[in-house]
Every structure is written in structure tokens, then in C-alpha cells.
Amino acid sequence: MNSFTVNGEQELSATFEYSRSDGGMQPSKLNCGGPYDIGTYNLMVVVAENGDDGDYNDSVLELSRHTTKA
Structure with missing residues (x-):
């Protein structure tokens, strides 16, 4: 399990694969x-x-952020 914080604008990518027999x-x-x-x-x-x-x-990617109240 990993967690990290992104500050500012960044391009992110994730690859979801599994190993075959x-x-x-x-x-x-x-x-x-x-x-x-x-x-x-x-x-x-x-x-x-x-x-x-x-x-x-099998894998879960959660992207979350907090915004200011309107």
C-alpha cells in the first residue's frame, strides 16, 4: 500500500497489469x-x-483532494 501527496499541477499515470502463469x-x-x-x-x-x-x-487507486468552501 502506497500513499503520496501531489502539490500543484502534475501529469500522473498508472498502469494496471497482472502476471500470467x-x-x-x-x-x-x-x-x-x-x-x-x-x-x-x-x-x-x-x-x-x-x-x-x-x-x-485486486488493485484500488483512490484519488482525493480537499477544496475550499464556496
């Missing part, structure tokens, strides 16, 4: 939700599935 890499299936605004808390979630059970909990 032959050692090769396969792209994960992705699903996402958001963006959600909960008061001043903003959230977007990306979940990944490797195809063995369909529960989309």
Missing part, C-alpha cells in the same frame, strides 16, 4: 467511479480485476 503481463480490467464531491472532499476511485473472480478488488 507463463510469466507474461496482461492488462487488468478496470472500472471507475466518480468524481464524487462530498462537501469539500473530492474523490475518484479506479479498481482493477485480473479475471479470476470478478470482484474488482
